[in-house]
Amino acid sequence: MFRNDKKNNNNRDRHYVTIKSRLSEVYKTPVGHDLLCKIGIYSGKGSDWIKNPFVGFLRLSVVLSVLKGISSDFLDVCCKLLNNTTAAAQVMVHGMPDKVGEISQEEPEEWWREAVFYQIYPRSFYDSDGDGLGDLNGIIEKLDYIESIGVDCIWLCPIYDSPNADNGYDVRDYEMIMAEFGNMEIFEKLLEEIHKRKMRLIVDLVVNHTSDEHEWFRKALEDPDGEFGKFYFLRKGTDEKTPPNNWESCFGGSAWNYYKEQGVWALHVFSKKQMDLNWDNPKLRMKIEDMINRWLDKGVDGFRLDAVNLISKEDGLPDGNVDLGNFIGYRGAEKYFYGPHLHEYLHEVCKECFEKYNAFSVGETPGLGLEMSKLLTNPLRRELNMVFNFDHLESDGHLRFDTYKYDLNWYKSYIKDWTENYSGSVRPALYFENHDNPRMVSKICDDEHYRVILCKLLALLLLTERGTPFIYQGEEIGMVNKKFKGMSDIEDVESLGLFEKKLSEGMKAEEAFKHILAGTRDHARSPMQWTKEPYGGFTTGKPWFIGDNDYEVCNVEDSQADPNSVLNFYREVIKLRRSDRDLTYGKMVIMNAHIPNYFAYTRGKYFIECNLVDRNIIRPEQKVERKKRVRLERILGSYGDMNMVQGLLRPYEANLYRIVSEE
Ligand code: TEU
Numbered sequence: 001m002f003r004n005d006k007k008n009n010n011n012r013d014r015h016y017v018t019i020k021s022r023l024s025e026v027y028k029t030p031v032g033h034d035l036l037c038k039i040g041i042y043s044g045k046g047s048d049w050i051k052n053p054f055v056g057f058l059r060l061s062v063v064l065s066v067l068k069g070i071s072s073d074f075l076d077v078c079c080k081l082l083n084n085t086t087a088a089a090q091v092m093v094h095g096m097p098d099k100v101g102e103i104s105q106e107e108p109e110e111w112w113r114e115a116v117f118y119q120i121y122p123r124s125f126y127d128s129d130g131d132g133l134g135d136l137n138g139i140i141e142k143l144d145y146i147e148s149i150g151v152d153c154i155w156l157c158p159i160y161d162s163p164n165a166d167n168g169y170d171v172r173d174y175e176m177i178m179a180e181f182g183n184m185e186i187f188e189k190l191l192e193e194i195h196k197r198k199m200r201l202i203v204d205l206v207v208n209h210t211s212d213e214h215e216w217f218r219k220a221l222e223d224p225d226g227e228f229g230k231f232y233f234l235r236k237g238t239d240e241k242t243p244p245n246n247w248e249s250c251f252g253g254s255a256w257n258y259y260k261e262q263g264v265w266a267l268h269v270f271s272k273k274q275m276d277l278n279w280d281n282p283k284l285r286m287k288i289e290d291m292i293n294r295w296l297d298k299g300v301d302g303f304r305l306d307a308v309n310l311i312s313k314e315d316g317l318p319d320g321n322v323d324l325g326n327f328i329g330y331r332g333a334e335k336y337f338y339g340p341h342l343h344e345y346l347h348e349v350c351k352e353c354f355e356k357y358n359a360f361s362v363g364e365t366p367g368l369g370l371e372m373s374k375l376l377t378n379p380l381r382r383e384l385n386m387v388f389n390f391d392h393l394e395s396d397g398h399l400r401f402d403t404y405k406y407d408l409n410w411y412k413s414y415i416k417d418w419t420e421n422y423s424g425s426v427r428p429a430l431y432f433e434n435h436d437n438p439r440m441v442s443k444i445c446d447d448e449h450y451r452v453i454l455c456k457l458l459a460l461l462l463l464t465e466r467g468t469p470f471i472y473q474g475e476e477i478g479m480v481n482k483k484f485k486g487m488s489d490i491e492d493v494e495s496l497g498l499f500e501k502k503l504s505e506g507m508k509a510e511e512a513f514k515h516i517l518a519g520t521r522d523h524a525r526s527p528m529q530w531t532k533e534p535y536g537g538f539t540t541g542k543p544w545f546i547g548d549n550d551y552e553v554c555n556v557e558d559s560q561a562d563p564n565s566v567l568n569f570y571r572e573v574i575k576l577r578r579s580d581r582d583l584t585y586g587k588m589v590i591m592n593a594h595i596p597n598y599f600a601y602t603r604g605k606y607f608i609e610c611n612l613v614d615r616n617i618i619r620p621e622q623k624v625e626r627k628k629r630v631r632l633e634r635i636l637g638s639y640g641d642m643n644m645v646q647g648l649l650r651p652y653e654a655n656l657y658r659i660v661s662e663e
Contacts, residue, residue: 024056034369044397247332252497302360312339428467
């Protein structure tokens with residue numbers, strides 16, 4: 001009702017939100033749309049709640065009167081955010097004020113639309129020299145394996161020199177390789193070997209912040225009023241006990257660190273060793289752009305831009321809203337998660353760097369929704385090629401650290417929204433896993449009996465839905481969450497910070513550990529399981545981080561040999577995907593969407609159907625099956641055997657059929 005209303009869409013630029021606005025009007029602004037969807041998701045009402053005409057008719061002021069504990073200040077903050085960001089988005093439409101979103105033409109053919117990506121977390125991939133840490137030579141040794149999966153492009157998590165407060169996401173030197181991983185010569189060899197195999201390489205670009213050990217930050221501290229002081233957010237504050245504002249780090253505690261000797265506070269949205277860069281400073285932007293271009297000169301094919309939607313902070317760094325902070329877990333995010341100059345800065349980097357080299361860019365954009373994604377990736381706006389959206393990672397009403405069972409029906413509704421409302425505008429970066437999330441299969445069902453079948457179901461979705469798939473190391477062999485026994489097994493800075501926070505809020509240690517166990521990023525960061533040998537053959541030494549003994553039942557070596565393994569299923573589906581463009585560019589049409597626990601769609605001449613739950617469901621007959629001269633020919637499925645049970649889909653059964661005409 002709202003989204004397809006062309007007239008209203010065109011009026012967006014004249015649209016200002018006040019406390020008297022109706023929710024339906026708020027929903028018409030890109031940020032309003034995404035925020036209302038998120039409120040629906042987190043409160044367990046689903047993203048469609050706002051489409052109810054009665055809800056849409058409510059005024060913001062009425063919402064205020066019914067929501068206990070929400071101050072009027074909170075709604076003022078929301079209105080301001082909506083108006084600022086809507087205006088900011090429109091300023092940067094580069095002379096095309098009406099084209100804020102839709103692009104109606106067919107998707108152009110570009111390598112990254114066709115590619116399957118494979119993400120490597122180098123620290124945990126393969127250790128070639130026995131020091132217990134993965135390294136670049138280790139990746140080179142395993143390139144034939146990666147190529148054998150059938151992937152086209154590798155995304156390498158940070159490999160830059162770093163003190164490793166956040167495993168490389170705290171960069172000390174953008175142009176040096178972390179000594180534990182190798183050196184520039186080995187990096188160049190890796191790149192050459194990847195290109196030799198006709199694959200591509202994108203690297204992580206962490207430019208929202210640097211390490212506090214970066215030369216720029218050290219110089220900034222030496223002379224806070226000098227050139228480098230302006231590269232960061234350094235502030236005097238009132239005194240050494242009172243930070244300049246009330247923002248909190250998403251890893252726990254204040255977002256400000258005090259430097260006694262210099263008498264200044266420095267801003268860090270992440271850990272206190274990750275100092276936020278001041279993108280409002282054109283000199284800083286130029287330095288970053290030059291650095292990016294040097295990597296492009298080296299021949300990398302593009303970048304994954306870390307937390308890139310956080311780079312523009314609101315002028316004056318005003319206090320964050322307390323209610324909102326309580327809602328999302330830390331204060332201040334609304335002042336920078338979609339900041340006033342985000343579009344402008346991304347456009348500049350695109351023009352100065354990516355476009356010059358025809359390089360690919362995918363932004364990691366925590367907190368953003370589909371309308372904002374549409375603005376960031378519309379080719380006419382020349383900002384980013386794709387973004388990683390986060391809305392599917394937890395099902396309705398849950399957060400990552402909750403103990404709960406993920407409902408795949410939620411995922412279905414997310415893909416449905418994307419397919420039906422955004423297929424003409426945003427190309428999804430499809431993923432279930434990365435280094436920041438527990439393993440998806442474990443979130444859905446931890447019954448070992450269904451492990452392989454469920455992993456195959458996820459593989460089929462990932463590789464046949466409309467979008468560009470990203471596989472995370474280990475996902476292709478069906479790795480699951482680790483059986484951590486206590487906090488002494490945990491490594492991750494985020495989990496350690498959160499544990500402390502929970503204790504300080506009065507939670508018992510046992511209870512706090514439960515939270516950590518549900519959501520810790522360490523589940524995905526344990527060493528890759530290559531063989532049955534000790535530590536899964538990851539290292540001949542002692543690994544930097546020990547997961548558990550799962551490698552005895554799940555490893556690359558056994559998976560290669562087993563024709564029914566998850567790995568061989570990935571290979572099979574990717575092979576099919578590569579052989580037929582329908583699975584890349586074909587229209588995706590969802591069928592029988594109203595039937596719960598059942599997810600089915602066509603992609604050109606292919607039909608895919610899945611049972612989303614751990615019990616049998618009735619298989620609805622498809623229209624094509626009633627036509628005389630057309631039949632469905634099953635090509636592959638999550639159950640190795642081809643013995644389908646008539647009229648039923650077994651637990652997590654997922655099949656791909658070719659629609660065959662017999663004329
Ligand atoms: O993550 C950004 C981010 O906001 C989250 O996904 C983050 O992992 C976490 O969930 C916050 O609660 C990126 C990287 O992917 C992550 O590994 C880094 O720790 C972070 O940026 C800082 O560089």
